[in-house]
Amino acid sequence: MSELPAGVERRRFDGEERLATEGEPVYGEPTADGWRAWDARRSKLGAMLETGMDTGLAGGETVLYLGAAAGTTVSHVADFAGATYAVEFAARPTRDLLDAAESRPRLFPLLKDARKPETYAHVVEPADVVVQDVATRGQARVANANARFLDTGGLLLAAIKARSEDVVADPSEVFERELDTLSESYELVETARLEPFHEDHLGVVARKR
Numbered sequence: 001m002s003e004l005p006a007g008v009e010r011r012r013f014d015g016e017e018r019l020a021t022e023g024e025p026v027y028g029e030p031t032a033d034g035w036r037a038w039d040a041r042r043s044k045l046g047a048m049l050e051t052g053m054d055t056g057l058a059g060g061e062t063v064l065y066l067g068a069a070a071g072t073t074v075s076h077v078a079d080f081a082g083a084t085y086a087v088e089f090a091a092r093p094t095r096d097l098l099d100a101a102e103s104r105p106r107l108f109p110l111l112k113d114a115r116k117p118e119t120y121a122h123v124v125e126p127a128d129v130v131v132q133d134v135a136t137r138g139q140a141r142v143a144n145a146n147a148r149f150l151d152t153g154g155l156l157l158a159a160i161k162a163r164s165e166d167v168v169a170d171p172s173e174v175f176e177r178e179l180d181t182l183s184e185s186y187e188l189v190e191t192a193r194l195e196p197f198h199e200d201h202l203g204v205v206a207r208k209r
């Protein structure tokens with residue numbers, strides 16, 4: 001099993017050992033002694049850690065998170081990372097994201113379109129890690145467009161949802177096409193399917209070329 005980043009631990013909740021970070025609860029998850037369970041069924045990054053992928057995260061990194069939604073995953077990230085910029089283009093979930101940011105001084109919600117990085121490039125500092133979970137068509141192109149925030153060797157942790165690209169195609173073919181596009185900007189380090197936590201999703205660890 002790969003090492004967890006500092007600030008992420010396996011702790012017991014109701015007799016069950018689960019991934020956890022230290023912070024205020026956000027989505028009704030169980031808490032104990034200031035720690036909150038990180039539900040891998042509701043989080044692709046959680047599933048990447050839970051399935052033993054080597055994410056390369058150490059803790060304390062500056063993170064650009066694309067597709068933050070209501071903040072389920074990015075709130076955990078902000079619990080163990082450094083400055084965490086959370087991009088989400090839908091207004092409704094962003095309201096909940098703002099609530100999650102209230103107790104997290106390092107979490108910065110941005111109501112922006114991840115396909116247009118030029119609209120937030122002036123507020124986001126260079127990142128150590130881009131985490132992406134946009135579940136929309138053109139997922140690899142979004143990651144490529146945001147590679148500009150990383151130095152060479154900077155880390156991409158992405159979840160690719162097959163059905164967002166093509167509802168009828170075989171997921172393995174979709175993943176192959178997306179990885180091919182990703183390799184324009186990134187060197188692939190590890191890929192793994194996220195079952196049983198998320199069906200037809202591929203977890204990707206890559207480094208900027």
Ligand SMILES: C[S@@+](CC[C@H](N)C(=O)[O-])C[C@H]1O[C@@H](n2cnc3c(N)ncnc32)[C@H](O)[C@@H]1O
Binds near residue numbers: 043044071074088
């Ligand atoms: C699967 S959900 C993300 C769930 C979230 N990452 C979590 O684990 O808590 C995908 C999100 O990406 C957002 N999204 C899709 N395309 C986007 C884009 N181009 N720019 C910003 N957000 C986008 C959607 O509005 C949606 O909230």
